[in-house]
Amino acid sequence: MNISFGNNRLIGQKRAKDQIERMIGSGRIGHAYLISGAAGVGKTAFALAFAEAMNGISNISDLGTETSSKKSSWFSHPDIHVFIPKPTSANTEDLRERLELLAKDPYEIINFSQRPSLHDESSSKNLQAFYPIDYFRDEIRPVAKLRPNEGDCVVVIMTQVETMRKETANAFLKLLEEPSDRLMFILTTESYESLLPTITSRCQHIPLGTLTQTEVEQGLVDIDNIDPDDAKYLARVANGNYAATRFFDVKRLKQNREEIVEFLRHSFSQDASALSKLSQDWQSSNNIEGLIAITNLLEMYIRDLIVYKETENEKLVTNVDQIDSVKKFVKALSEAKLENMLSHIDECRPMLRQNVSPKLIFVVLSFRFSALMRGLDPYISENENWKHLPAFVE
Numbered sequence: 399m400n401i402s403f404g405n406n407r408l409i410g411q412k413r414a415k416d417q418i419e420r421m422i423g424s425g426r427i428g429h430a431y432l433i434s435g436a437a438g439v440g441k442t443a444f445a446l447a448f449a450e451a452m453n454g455i456s457n458i459s460d461l462g463t464e465t466s467s468k469k470s471s472w473f474s475h476p477d478i479h480v481f482i483p484k485p486t487s488a489n490t491e492d493l494r495e496r497l498e499l500l501a502k503d504p505y506e507i508i509n510f511s512q513r514p515s516l517h518d519e520s521s522s523k524n525l526q527a528f529y530p531i532d533y534f535r536d537e538i539r540p541v542a543k544l545r546p547n548e549g550d551c552v553v554v555i556m557t558q559v560e561t562m563r564k565e566t567a568n569a570f571l572k573l574l575e576e577p578s579d580r581l582m583f584i585l586t587t588e589s590y591e592s593l594l595p596t597i598t599s600r601c602q603h604i605p606l607g608t609l610t611q612t613e614v615e616q617g618l619v620d621i622d623n624i625d626p627d628d629a630k631y632l633a634r635v636a637n638g639n640y641a642a643t644r645f646f647d648v649k650r651l652k653q654n655r656e657e658i659v660e661f662l663r664h665s666f667s668q669d670a671s672a673l674s675k676l677s678q679d680w681q682s683s684n685n686i687e688g689l690i691a692i693t694n695l696l697e698m699y700i701r702d703l704i705v706y707k708e709t710e711n712e713k714l715v716t717n718v719d720q721i722d723s724v725k726k727f728v729k730a731l732s733e734a735k736l737e738n739m740l741s742h743i744d745e746c747r748p749m750l751r752q753n754v755s756p757k758l759i760f761v762v763l764s765f766r767f768s769a770l771m772r773g774l775d776p777y778i779s780e781n782e783n784w785k786h787l788p789a790f791v792e
Contacts, residue, residue: 410613435606438639441586443504453549473501483527665764677760733773
C-alpha cells in the first residue's frame, strides 16, 4: 500500500506518521488508539487524518490509488463522528459550529476551555468542559452501536479524554472491553498519565513529539502564509504549540516582551502599584493561550540571561534587539538564581490552565523573583504557599 499519511496538512511528527503508514500497510488495525502529546502539536489533526485514511478519504493525506471515498473530508462522511468536551451550557448547535471550523482547518482551536467564544475572540472567560455521563449515554454510545454506512468502519474520535468524569470513564470502558465489529475509537489526550490504566491498556498508544522551532516556522510560512520574519519570531515563542501560535498577534507579543522587562524591574524593586497594574492588564487582555505566551516570553528572556551570563556571546541571544537590557541585567544581578526562576515559571502554566487568577499568579511570581534575583531563596517557602493568601485576623 502506497500512501503519504498527513502529507497535505500535518506538521512534523514523522515518526508517528511512519507508524500509521506501517499499520495501515500491514492491515493489522486495532479497535482503539490513544494519541497523546502536548498542547498544539496536532493530536486532533492526526486523529482526523487517521479516520480519513481508514475510510479511504483523500484530504489531509494523499491516499493515491487507495482512495475509495468520494467524500471531500471526514466532516461529510457518515461513518466518522467527532466529539469534544463540552460545558453544561453548550447545545448541539454550539458543537456543530465548532466542528465546521475544524472541517476547514484540522488545527483550528475549537475547545471551549481554550476558546470560550467563537464570536468574541477577546473573551478571557474560561469554560470548564468535560464529558458528562448524559453526553456519553445520549450521543456517544448510540453512535458506537452503528454499522458502517459507506466506509470500512465506524470511527469515533473523542478529544481530551482526560476530561472524562469517573462515571463516564467507567461506562466508556465497557465499550472498549466489548467493541462492536468494524468500530474504531481514536482518543486524544494531553495527560496520558492521568487516564485510567484500564483504558490505556486497551488502546494502542501513538505518542506525538514536541514540534521543533523549524517545523513550527515552516508551517506558519507554508500553510498560514505568515511573513517569514514574523514566523521566525513566533516559532521561538511557540514552545512547540503550532495550533495556538497562528493566532498570536506579533505586534502584541512584541509589546508584551517590553512589558516582560518592566515586570522583572518592578519585581526587583517590588513596585506594588506597577506590578498590580501590569498583572491586571495581562489578565484583562489575554485568554489562557495569551497568558501562556507571556510565560513563554518570560522564559525565553531569562534563558537569554543564562546564555549571555555563561558565554557573553551576543549571537547566541534570542532577543537580540534586547541585548542592552540583557547585558545590564547580567552585570547588575550577577548572583541571580536564574535556573530557579525558570522552574517557578513552569509551575505557573498548569495553574493558568486550571483557572487560578492570572493576576494573583503573576504577583506571587514577582514576590519569588524579587528574592531569586538577589541570590536568595523566596521569602515564602514552597511548602507554605498558603501564606500568599490574605489572612483572617480576629
